[in-house]
Amino acid sequence: MSKPWVSVVIGSESDREVMKNCLALLDEFAIPYEVKVLSAHRMPEATSNYARELKSRGIKVVIAGAGGAAHLPGVMAAHTTLPVIGVPLTSSLQGLDSLYSIVQMPSGVPVACMALGVAGAKNAAVLTAQILALSSPEIEEKLKDYKVKLAHGSFPPSSH
Numbered sequence: 001m002s003k004p005w006v007s008v009v010i011g012s013e014s015d016r017e018v019m020k021n022c023l024a025l026l027d028e029f030a031i032p033y034e035v036k037v038l039s040a041h042r043m044p045e046a047t048s049n050y051a052r053e054l055k056s057r058g059i060k061v062v063i064a065g066a067g068g069a070a071h072l073p074g075v076m077a078a079h080t081t082l083p084v085i086g087v088p089l090t091s092s093l094q095g096l097d098s099l100y101s102i103v104q105m106p107s108g109v110p111v112a113c114m115a116l117g118v119a120g121a122k123n124a125a126v127l128t129a130q131i132l133a134l135s136s137p138e139i140e141e142k143l144k145d146y147k148v149k150l151a152h153g154s155f156p157p158s159s160h
């Protein structure tokens, strides 16, 4: 297996089911990734240590999915200069708590906030591919194929 380019961090095992939609698309784009379960509040030191080391390990993009107060993407962004894509997951308050936590990052520490749930999980993979395609003609080709498949209904653009 090649060295991962993408870190997919989830706040709990309970987030994995929805985030599988993200992993499936990363596989489709042949983007090497690793998945880590890290809670920013239950495992604060492990989370910050992991975030700090990502760049030196060759990771290029971070995807962080979390529910509830959903501070995980923001904590990752606090500890790295890599782009962080946040996926708000529904665990309470219909996911509005997660959405607001991720989208409303204070000035200076951005997180690219996706849609809630499955649509956001998928879009996180597509946005990651678009970032990586800037320096990878292979991924650019796969993105073009993906858009053709989308147009033909092979990947129905589900919103949930």
Ligand code: RP5
Binding pocket: 010, 011, 012, 013, 014, 015, 039, 065, 066, 067, 068, 070, 089, 090, 091
């Ligand atoms: C967050 O709290 C996780 O991202 C998850 O979405 C939510 C619930 O976590 P568990 O109580 O299922 O571990 O930290």
